[in-house]
Structures are given as C-alpha cells and as structure tokens.
Amino acid sequence: MEKIKVLLVDDHTLFRAGVKMLLQIETDIVIIGETGEARTAAELAVHLHPDVLILDISMPDYDGLAVARDLAERAPHVKILVVSQHENREYVLRATKLGVSGYLVKSAAADELVTAIRTVASGGKYLDASVAKILMDAWQGAEEAKVQLSERECQVLILTAEGKTMREIGELLHISPKTVDFHRTRISEKLGIRGRVELTRYAINHGLIKS
Numbered sequence: 001m002e003k004i005k006v007l008l009v010d011d012h013t014l015f016r017a018g019v020k021m022l023l024q025i026e027t028d029i030v031i032i033g034e035t036g037e038a039r040t041a042a043e044l045a046v047h048l049h050p051d052v053l054i055l056d057i058s059m060p061d062y063d064g065l066a067v068a069r070d071l072a073e074r075a076p077h078v079k080i081l082v083v084s085q086h087e088n089r090e091y092v093l094r095a096t097k098l099g100v101s102g103y104l105v106k107s108a109a110a111d112e113l114v115t116a117i118r119t120v121a122s123g124g125k126y127l128d129a130s131v132a133k134i135l136m137d138a139w140q141g142a143e144e145a146k147v148q149l150s151e152r153e154c155q156v157l158i159l160t161a162e163g164k165t166m167r168e169i170g171e172l173l174h175i176s177p178k179t180v181d182f183h184r185t186r187i188s189e190k191l192g193i194r195g196r197v198e199l200t201r202y203a204i205n206h207g208l209i210k211s
Contacts (some may be wrong), residue, residue: 004028009038029118159173
C-alpha cells in the first residue's frame, strides 16, 4: 500500500515533534519533510511532491495563507490541511476561499488529525466542528443578505464595499449614477445602516466580499 506523503510546516518545534511522534505509529502515513519557515514551504512542496501539506497560518516570516495561494498555482495537486490555533471568522473564510482541503484547530484530539490527513489525501474535505459552524453561519448570513436585497442591490452593495465610486459602479452595471444612488438609498433603508464604512463591514461580515 502506497503511503500518504506529508509535508509539515509550522514554526513551533514542539508541535512538529508531537505530530511526528503521532504519525510514526501510522503505517499508511509518512512525513517526507518539515520546515519552520513558511517562505520555504512552497519550494519544498514543489520539490518533494507531498500528498498533504500540514500548514500553520501564523508564521513569523510569512503569511501561511500566502503559501496556500502560491501552491494553488504552482502545485495544485498538493492537498492543504490547515492546522491552526485560530478559529475566528476572518482566518477560516480566507482559508476556505483559497481552496484548502481541510481546517483543523490545534485543540482538536490527536486522532482527529490522522482522520483529517486521510480524508484530504483521498480527495475529501475535512473541517473541524467549530470551523464548520463558522462557515455555516457565514453562508446563512450571505443567503439572508441575498434574500433581503435584490440582485441589483447586491451588486451595488458589493461594488460599493470594494471602493468603487457611483460613477464607476454605473459604468460597470450600465446604469446612471443617479440610479446607483437610488439603489444605495434602498440598501441603507433595508439594512438599517448608512455610509460606505458600515456597508463594507456588512458585506465582509456576511461573506459577500473578502476582508
């Protein structure tokens, strides 16, 4: 049986040692490399051809999620399993939008990591229960926003939150600036919020745009 090849990327030496001890007893998993520097992770992945890359997010030298973005282009066959102490909305949404195959918090049980590795290696998705709830809440929020606003209003809201002016929005949607202003007014009335800052915050919180 061919073993699942794992590349471990985390700046905490003790964590890497613990993961290696855990996986040593698994007959179908082998660690083929490790690094505490996120900047070298993509190069290692391209060179070593792992099946699964275990990736921390908060790395002192480089954004861990930037590694995921790099690998999506350079080595799309590598399955990325985020294992992080962070379980807040911002990190979870960023990671999933980058197409990672799994997200596990470090407080999870040891056997859950093994299950996650096997799941993503076989082409599946694995989400920690708390992470799954965050995504569900974000999805429900986005759906509620779409139901409350018309399709055109959603378009105007998203473009406003992205920093576009009324003139730019009008050009993109082929409507007049006056009509854009009308839609903005309707959006503010429906959502009970006013101003670009509040509208942007709403769009981010409901998963309509990236933070």
